[in-house]
Amino acid sequence: MTEPEKRQGRRRFGTNSVTMADVAEVAGVSAQTVSRVLRDPEGCTPQTRERVEAAIRSTRYVQNLAASHLASNRSMTVAAVIPQIAASVFAETLQGLSNVLLQAGYQVIIGHTDYSHEREEAVVRSLLGRRPDAFFLVGTRHTDAVREMLARAAIPVVESWAWTRKPIDQLVGFSNQEALAAAVAYAQRRGYRHPTFVGAARPGDDRARERLDGYTTGMARHYPGQAPRSLVVENLPYTMGSGSTLLEAARARFPDSDLLLFSSDLLASGALLACQRLGIAVPKQLAIMGFGDYEIARELNPGLTTIAVPTVRMGEEAARMLVQRLRSETPAARKRDLGFELIERGSA
Incomplete structure (x- = not known):
């Protein structure tokens, strides 16, 4: 047992009294090394990081982030603005984003817009007041006010879940237009005569x-x-219930439709289950396609034919681009098209 560890055994640390110097003493390193591990864990050797992290756990040290942020002019946070918190696909993207950012020492703070451009303005303004180091946005269409606020902030921004020729700053996503055009091409190849879009x-x-x-x-x-x-x-x-509602409305308006292309898997899944309740054979009487490749798409019987998009990878790639910029490195590309994949299952 080292001398610092022996001294630790004779001293009980209270959360409010533990300092960075105490952690350094227990770990047998300098206070500057402790600070470096907290600020940039990936930039330290694994051995040093493990010693410092073990000392932090044993002393119950809680970093004074407010003080360190004032000293460094960095908040070590990234603001993420998404349409809905409850939607699983956006949660998957946030998971990918957070996985990479946490390794680099950054935390994610989240705001949701409920698909309102006006609310997005309010969310961005509020989050900017917390001085995040970067922004992650779902979507590429924003009000002029949002664009102006982010331009004035002069911090890295990554947009996602869509595609545009003129991003605010950086872009990681795919083309929703090309994905649905590919779905229509698939319908034509499979011999469907009257495909209908439902959303x-x-x-x-x-x-x-x-x-x-x-x-x-x-x-x-x-x-x-x-x-x-x-x-x-x-x-x-x-909701899946809305899929059932849309199925009924689509059949009433376009009774000769032989394929319904839904704007999301959630709606398509609800429609497919409604078909089973109504005795409509899928795909023999009516074929159904979705978008997103949600988990339920693989569990239905028949399985849901759909467009798969890289939900988790979008978050991971966006985070890597942001971390590179925050470290004053130049990303290999400012725009990354991750594409999509048409998944053929039994529903169409």
């Missing part, structure tokens, strides 16, 4: 509308001369 869209849900645009483009390309048919209902909740 629920809040007024600020730009990604659902981008998918509708992609469906329209795909219809012009693969079904020339046939007018695109769509049913998009605003202000329906994103």
Whole structure:
């Protein structure tokens, strides 16, 4: 046992009284080394990091972040703005983001917009007041006020879950339009004659509308001369129950549809289960496709044909780009298209 460890055995640390010097004494390193491990754990050797972390655990040390942030002019936080906290796909992206940022010593603070551009302004303004070191945004369409606030902040920003030629700063995502155009191409190859787009869209849900645009483009390309048919209902909740509601409405408006292309797996799953209750054979009488490759898409019977997008990887790649910028490194690219994959299962 080292001398610092012997002294520790004779001294009981209270959370409020433990200092960085105490941690350094127990670990047998300097206070500057403790500070460096706390500030940039990946920049220290594994042996040093393990000694300091063990000393922190044993002393119950709690870092005074307010003081360290004032001294360094860094908050060691990244603000993430997402449409909904409850949505599993955005939670997966946040998980990927947080996994990488935590390793680099950063915490994530979250704000949600509920698909409202006006609320996004308020959320961004509020989060900027907490002085985050960077921003992560779901979506690429924002008000001028949001763009101006982020430009004035002069901090790294990554947008995601969509694609644009002119991002605010950096971009990690995929094209919703191209994904739905690919779904229409698949429908044409499989011999479906009357594919119909079905969705629920809040007024600020730009990604659902981008998918509708992609469906329209795909219809012009693969079904020339046939007018695109769509049913998009605003202000329906994103629930499986809404999928059942949309199924009924789509069949009433377009009774000869042989394939329904839903804007999300949640809606498509609700519609597929409703078909089973109504005795509609899927895909023989009516085929169904979704978007997102949610976990339920793989568990349904028949399984849901869908567009898979890299939810977790988007968060991970965004975090790596932000960390590089925060370390004054230059990312290999400012825009990264992660693409999508059409997953064929039994529903279409």
